[in-house]
Amino acid sequence: MTRATIDEVWAWLAEVPDPEIPAISLVDLGIIRAVDWDGDTLAVTVTPTYSGCPATSLINFEIERALREHGVEKIALKRQISPPWTTDWLSEEGRAKLEAYGIAPPQPAGGPDKCPHCGGTNVERISQFGSTPCKAQWRCKDCLEPFDYFKCI
Amino acid sequence: MDTALFEFCLRMGDNTLVLGHRVSEWCGHAPVLEEDIALANTALDLIGQTQFWLGLAGEVEGKGRDADTLAFRRDAWDFRSVLLVEQPNGDFGQTMMRQFLFDAWQSLMLDRLKDSSDVRVKAIAEKASKEVAYHLDRSRDTVVGLGDGTAESHSRMQAALDKLYPYVGELFGADEIDAEIAERGIAPLPADLRGAYDALIADIMAEATLTIPDSRWTHTGGRDGTRHSEHLGHMLTEMQWLQRAYPDARW
Ligand SMILES: [Zn+2]
Numbered sequence: 001m002t003r004a005t006i007d008e009v010w011a012w013l014a015e016v017p018d019p020e021i022p023a024i025s026l027v028d029l030g031i032i033r034a035v036d037w038d039g040d041t042l043a044v045t046v047t048p049t050y051s052g053c054p055a056t057s058l059i060n061f062e063i064e065r066a067l068r069e070h071g072v073e074k075i076a077l078k079r080q081i082s083p084p085w086t087t088d089w090l091s092e093e094g095r096a097k098l099e100a101y102g103i104a105p106p107q108p109a110g111g112p113d114k115c116p117h118c119g120g121t122n123v124e125r126i127s128q129f130g131s132t133p134c135k136a137q138w139r140c141k142d143c144l145e146p147f148d149y150f151k152c153i
Numbered sequence: 154m155d156t157a158l159f160e161f162c163l164r165m166g167d168n169t170l171v172l173g174h175r176v177s178e179w180c181g182h183a184p185v186l187e188e189d190i191a192l193a194n195t196a197l198d199l200i201g202q203t204q205f206w207l208g209l210a211g212e213v214e215g216k217g218r219d220a221d222t223l224a225f226r227r228d229a230w231d232f233r234s235v236l237l238v239e240q241p242n243g244d245f246g247q248t249m250m251r252q253f254l255f256d257a258w259q260s261l262m263l264d265r266l267k268d269s270s271d272v273r274v275k276a277i278a279e280k281a282s283k284e285v286a287y288h289l290d291r292s293r294d295t296v297v298g299l300g301d302g303t304a305e306s307h308s309r310m311q312a313a314l315d316k317l318y319p320y321v322g323e324l325f326g327a328d329e330i331d332a333e334i335a336e337r338g339i340a341p342l343p344a345d346l347r348g349a350y351d352a353l354i355a356d357i358m359a360e361a362t363l364t365i366p367d368s369r370w371t372h373t374g375g376r377d378g379t380r381h382s383e384h385l386g387h388m389l390t391e392m393q394w395l396q397r398a399y400p401d402a403r404w
Contacts, residue, residue, distance in 0.1 A: 051280060052173075052201025081205065082276030084283060127187035128291050129194040137187065153283045 004070065009035045009042065016066045019058045020132045023101035026059060030089025033080055041074040042067060047085045050133035087152050098150055104138065106152035115140035116147050125149075157333040158271070159213045160233060161340060163223075164376050165277075166206025167234035170224055171385065172255060173199030174392050175242060184245050191291060195252070198284040205277040212273075225396035229386045236375040237320035239385040243313065246299050246306065250313035253292035257353050258324045260285045261346045270338035293357055300361025307362065314363050322371025325350075 004012075013035070014027040026032055034045040044063055048056050060077050067075050087106040090098075095105040104112035114121050120142030127137040135148045177196035183189035207220035218226075238255060242248045263285055266278035299306040325343045335342040358365050374380025395402060 048201070048280075050198060050201060051205060051284060052197035052199070054197065081280045082272075084276075084280040127191060128287065129187070129191040131190070133194050133197060137190075151287075153287070 003037055003040070004072070006035050006037070009044075009067070009072075012066055012070050013044075013063065016062050019055045019062060021098070021101070021103065021134075023103075024090075024094045024097045026063065028091045028094025028097065030087075030091065030094070031059070031085060032063075038076070041076050042072050043076045043078060045078045045080050047080050049085050053133050055132075085153075087150065090150075102147060103135065104147060104149040106150045108152060110152060112138055112147075112149045115143060115145070117145045118143040154215060155213050157330050157337075158339065159210055160330045161334045162206050162210035162213060162274075163233040166203050166210060166220075166223075167232045168238050168255070168259075169199040169206065170203040171232070171234040171388065172238040172252075173197075173203060174388060175238065175240075176248070176252070178242055179248065188245070192248075195288055195291075198281075198288065202277070202281045202284070205280070209273050209277065221396075225393045229381050229389055230378050232375075232381060232385060232389075233378055234375055234381075234385070235320070235323045236372050236382055237317065237323065239375065239382055239388060240317065240320065241384055243316075244309060246309040247313040247316065249292055249295045249299065250310060251317055252288065253296045253357070254317055254321055254354070255324075256285060256289040256292045257357075258321075258346065258350055260289045261349050261353075262340070262343075265341045265346070269340060274339055296357060296363075297361045300358070300363045310361065311363050314358070315366055318366045319368070319370060320372050322369055323373050323375060326373060326376055328377060 010027065010032075013032055014025050016026045018024050018026055018029050021029075029049070031047050031049060032044065033047050034043070036043045036045075044067070046060065046063065063077060064075055090106065098105045099116050102116050104114070104116045107113050111125065112123055115123055118140060120140050122141040123138050124141060125136065126139050126146065129135075130137045130148050134151055136151050137146060138149045139146045173196045176192050176199065179189065179192040180196070181189065183192055203224065204220045207223045211218045211220060211223055237251060240251060242251075260282065263278045263282040266274055267282065269275040269278065296310065300310040301307070302310075325347045327342060327344050331340075331342055334340045355365065372382075375382075375385075
């Protein structure tokens with residue numbers, strides 16, 4: 001087959017959902033750092049969100065599966081930890097998708113600016129940690145609903 | 154083989170491995186759900202950091218041992234973790250005191266490792282220090298909250314500090330490996346971190362209304378593997394059981 005262009009590969013990867021937060025894609029999450037052809041091998045560089053994120057191996061599996069579905073035969077996945085992942089790499093689109101899904105997007109202030117359900121600003125932290133390494137638990141005192149906050153790192 | 158760098162990576166990685174396993178023992182047992190989740194997430198970060206440190210150790214050693222082999226196929230005397238991290242969990246307060254005493258040291262160490270002359274060490278430190286800053290926030294708040302809490306929580310936290318403080322000094326030990334690593338600009342001499350560490354814990358213990366023991370006397374023998382406590386062996390029998398019963402098992 002002819003080699004797909006780098007832009008095409010990025011578009012394919014933008015369709016791969018994050019296994020733990022399927023509302024956003026791996027590209028939205030900012031963990032795909034590079035895509036390059038090395039001869040007939042497609043090299044994809046991935047950075048982990050958290051050191052021990054249990055989704056890491058599943059993410060690699062999903063990337064490989066998506067690329068194979070598009071006919072890529074030789075794939076090299078590279079892990080890169082420097083520079084470390086930061087929530088600044090979340091795309092604007094990803095932030096909007098998170099909020100629509102009910103997860104407050106990260107804020108430099110260290111806490112959500114508003115409740116993703118009702119938009120109320122009267123919010124408080126329940127716990128620094130949540131259901132996945134990248135989230136914390138908060139609660140809205142206006143609508144009384146708990147919600148996840150995507151930690152800012 | 155670069156023995157000093159290999160040993161240094163083991164010291165970093167065995168600390169996070171042993172503490173990560175200890176903290177994971179809380180999974181399903183913590184006093185409230187939020188704490189259970191927080192402890193499990195902390196353990197996960199520590200075990201993730203272990204994969205980096207022991208992965209690098211294996212690479213430096215060059216004998217084909219990966220992080221899993223180093224974690225699951227070494228016996229107690231080959232571990233280079235400090236005695237502090239292998240101490241049993243005790244009650245929740247003791248676990249959080251141990252966590253704070255370690256987090257405070259680890260955050261100072263990683264901060265300095267961000268300037269390491271070894272790019273691989275530097276990369277791990279940049280990654281891990283973000284997570285450890287978060288751990289420190291939480292363990293510090295918990296120590297203050299429980300120390301300056303009820304009479305019961307205060308007395309438990311004081312007992313935890315009295316019990317664990319005699320293990321703190323080992324974090325600042327110095328031998329020829331530390332000297333060589335510092336000489337090469339890979340890491341600071343552990344002793345150089347003591348001033349900042351003492352200042353940090355003095356602040357927090359004052360806020361927590363807890364009294365730091367007078368004596369600086371310390372247990373040693375973990376980070377050089379000469380005299381681990383009996384607790385490490387018991388922990389390893391559980392942690393390594395599957396890999397020892399079924400060598401090369403995969404799933
Ligand atoms: Zn609300």
